[in-house]
Amino acid sequence: MRIAQLAPLAESVPPHLYGGTELVVSLLTEGLVERGHEVTLFASGDSVTQAELVSVTKCGLREQISEPIRRWQAYDQRLLIELERRKNQFDIIHNHMGYQALPFLRHFDCKIVSTNHNPIKKYCADIYLHSRNLPFVAISNAYKQLNYPDELNYVATIYNGINTNLYPIYTDTTREYLLFLGRLCEDKGTLAAIEIAQSLGIYLKIAGKVDEADHRYFEEQIKPRIGTNNVQYVGEVNFDQKLDLYSKAIALLAPVNFDEPFGLVLVEALATGTPILALDRGAIKEIVTDKETGIIGKTKEDLILRYQEISRISKHTCREHAIKNFSHSNMISQYEALYKKLCL
Amino acid sequence: MRIAQLAPLAESVPPHLYGGTELVVSLLTEGLVERGHEVTLFASGDSVTQAELVSVTKCGLREQISEPIRRWQAYDQRLLIELERRKNQFDIIHNHMGYQALPFLRHFDCKIVSTNHNPIKKYCADIYLHSRNLPFVAISNAYKQLNYPDELNYVATIYNGINTNLYPIYTDTTREYLLFLGRLCEDKGTLAAIEIAQSLGIYLKIAGKVDEADHRYFEEQIKPRIGTNNVQYVGEVNFDQKLDLYSKAIALLAPVNFDEPFGLVLVEALATGTPILALDRGAIKEIVTDKETGIIGKTKEDLILRYQEISRISKHTCREHAIKNFSHSNMISQYEALYKKLCL
Numbered sequence: 224m225r226i227a228q229l230a231p232l233a234e235s236v237p238p239h240l241y242g243g244t245e246l247v248v249s250l251l252t253e254g255l256v257e258r259g260h261e262v263t264l265f266a267s268g269d270s271v272t273q274a275e276l277v278s279v280t281k282c283g284l285r286e287q288i289s290e291p292i293r294r295w296q297a298y299d300q301r302l303l304i305e306l307e308r309r310k311n312q313f314d315i316i317h318n319h320m321g322y323q324a325l326p327f328l329r330h331f332d333c334k335i336v337s338t339n340h341n342p343i344k345k346y347c348a349d350i351y352l353h354s355r356n357l358p359f360v361a362i363s364n365a366y367k368q369l370n371y372p373d374e375l376n377y378v379a380t381i382y383n384g385i386n387t388n389l390y391p392i393y394t395d396t397t398r399e400y401l402l403f404l405g406r407l408c409e410d411k412g413t414l415a416a417i418e419i420a421q422s423l424g425i426y427l428k429i430a431g432k433v434d435e436a437d438h439r440y441f442e443e444q445i446k447p448r449i450g451t452n453n454v455q456y457v458g459e460v461n462f463d464q465k466l467d468l469y470s471k472a473i474a475l476l477a478p479v480n481f482d483e484p485f486g487l488v489l490v491e492a493l494a495t496g497t498p499i500l501a502l503d504r505g506a507i508k509e510i511v512t513d514k515e516t517g518i519i520g521k522t523k524e525d526l527i528l529r530y531q532e533i534s535r536i537s538k539h540t541c542r543e544h545a546i547k548n549f550s551h552s553n554m555i556s557q558y559e560a561l562y563k564k565l566c567l
Numbered sequence: 568m569r570i571a572q573l574a575p576l577a578e579s580v581p582p583h584l585y586g587g588t589e590l591v592v593s594l595l596t597e598g599l600v601e602r603g604h605e606v607t608l609f610a611s612g613d614s615v616t617q618a619e620l621v622s623v624t625k626c627g628l629r630e631q632i633s634e635p636i637r638r639w640q641a642y643d644q645r646l647l648i649e650l651e652r653r654k655n656q657f658d659i660i661h662n663h664m665g666y667q668a669l670p671f672l673r674h675f676d677c678k679i680v681s682t683n684h685n686p687i688k689k690y691c692a693d694i695y696l697h698s699r700n701l702p703f704v705a706i707s708n709a710y711k712q713l714n715y716p717d718e719l720n721y722v723a724t725i726y727n728g729i730n731t732n733l734y735p736i737y738t739d740t741t742r743e744y745l746l747f748l749g750r751l752c753e754d755k756g757t758l759a760a761i762e763i764a765q766s767l768g769i770y771l772k773i774a775g776k777v778d779e780a781d782h783r784y785f786e787e788q789i790k791p792r793i794g795t796n797n798v799q800y801v802g803e804v805n806f807d808q809k810l811d812l813y814s815k816a817i818a819l820l821a822p823v824n825f826d827e828p829f830g831l832v833l834v835e836a837l838a839t840g841t842p843i844l845a846l847d848r849g850a851i852k853e854i855v856t857d858k859e860t861g862i863i864g865k866t867k868e869d870l871i872l873r874y875q876e877i878s879r880i881s882k883h884t885c886r887e888h889a890i891k892n893f894s895h896s897n898m899i900s901q902y903e904a905l906y907k908k909l910c911l
Contacts, residue, residue, distance in 0.1 A: 296640040297691040300670050304697045326644050330674040347641040353648045
């Protein structure tokens with residue numbers, strides 16, 4: 224098939240560091256090329272791909288700090304104009320850019336599907352609702368339930384996938400500490416992770432970035448608790464450092480405080496044989512199976528009480544679960560099937 | 568006629584303080600209503616108008632400082648969705664929003680005209696060129712010459728107008744100082760204004776805001792020269808303060824350092840009987856007539872040498888020139904004629 228992938232312009236595809244959407248777009252694009260499809264990737268100019276690359280920026284906009292944010296809109300529009308110019312060359316256009324693309328795509332007389340990678344916030348809900356007839360893909364059943372299930376035309380739920388080959392299973396390493404990995408913020412439950420670890424008397428390693436919006440949370444809630452009491456903050460980490468952190472982690476702590484629509488970090492942990500301690504919010508139950516690949520609790524206290532059950536969880540079961548349900552090849556096959564169905 | 572006016576969302580219509588485009592949109596909208604047209608204004612929710620108001624924001628986005636700039640795009644799109652919903656109710660849609668609206672308007676099957684209020688910068692030029700078949704209005708001949716005259720479909724040049732009734736002519740006041748009014752920045756030539764006034768030994772008053780982007784210019788070039796040597800900076804001014812400044816000004820200094828496409832401040836000065844000392848850039852010669860309503864020079868030195876000629880310029884000639892060429896009723900009539908022509 225002739226397929227266009229439309230990525231967000233914030234980061235390159237794949238991203239240099241952070242960028243879950245851009246990572247998924249990269250895996251999908253490369254996988255489709257390898258399966259013989261003719262793929263064109265619309266993304267930032269420093270993106271690395273075997274597909275044909277169409278771009279209007281040198282690099283991801285978040286790296287172009289000299290560019291006022293007010294102008295991002297122009298680059299989105301220019302990328303969409305390039306897409307429009309070529310629209311008749313594709314059997315299907317796959318939009319990962321978000322609401323920014325919808326009012327444009329509505330006017331294209333060709334097959335289109337949009338994956339919603341982010342929750343639909345109030346300020347942009349009208350834009351989604353205005354495009355309610357376009358086909359959407361949810362990244363989890365929880366995502367769909369939380370984001371206008373009756374109003375939008377969801378045609379499939381397709382979980383994000385990772386390249387599980389890149390994540391070794393660690394069976395010989397000594398599992399020494401609990402791990403919190405992700406953005407340090409109230410939503411992700413960084414403070415709850417510290418409280419759980421301290422209550423259990425187990426060392427906690429925290430890795431991830433602090434966004435400007437979460438600076439106050441970090442300064443007031445987290446910073447006073449690190450360095451002492453067996454809590455260490457290792458800062459932002461690259462891929463190799465991340466694997467090293469997983470390799471010696473007893474479990475990943477995910478006491479999330481909001482209805483997370485998906486969690487790539489959970490899938491990565493499982494692939495390395497690391498079980499998960501998580502609160503039952505959003506898509507958690509779709510990724511983690513209680514007692515088999517982790518412990519799911521209603522409250523922090525649940526997790527503390529049931530912590531010992533972790534020792535009964537098999538690292539191999541965790542990895543097999545990740546491969547079976549969240550491998551990129553799985554994701555690619557599902558999108559391939561969906562494209563075919565939409566083009567019938 | 569049934570007319571839609573599409574304003575930018577940065578400021579209310581009319582603006583609370585700054586916002587040349589929003590001021591022009593307001594004068595045009597109210598004038599058209601008063602002439603019996605059925606007008607719908609698409610603008611921020613705190614806009615004040617006799618037309619029907621359609622809005623998606625409580626106030627101008629520049630005032631909603633809690634709203635991340637990244638989201639402005641969503642509000643623009645939502646306003647355009649509201650416009651699209653009603654598009655069949657209008658004989659013509661008049662776009663003042665800029666490039667943001669163009670990719671949407673291209674798909675509307677109705678009469679559209681866009682006034683370009685700002686120079687077309689490189690980052691958004693492709694968006695204009697992609698809409699080259701839409702009719703555009705230039706705000707001066709200089710604007711047109713400087714902004715893709717051969718590529719874009721300019722259907723008219725219509726000067727911005729002001730409500731000259733609001734600007735009294737001051738004939739009895741003692742004219743005491745030279746005046747610089749506008750954004751303090753390199754483009755507008757604030758430093759050159761100081762150098763001219765000091766060379767002539769005449770007191771200079773400077774009024775206007777300092778944008779964040781011009782902070783360094785202000786600190787390094789301007790601040791060391793104010794407070795001493797007969798140079799006073801009075802800060803930002805409201806409408807009444809502005810009139811008071813004009814009333815005692817010998818002349819307005821406009822030693823602009825770029826090809827300004829128009830200059831509302833020049834027209835305001837003329838309406839109060841204040842002549843202009845300006846450098847020959849952009850649309851200056853379309854607004855000021857050398858020796859009749861001001862002195863136009865090629866260099867600062869020209870203006871200093873010819874300064875004495877100012878005394879021969881009649882305040883009444885200045886005002887008559889403003890009324891004849893730059894009154895809002897004139898502007899409204901020209902747009903009215905253009906709408907009719909486009910709807911034939």
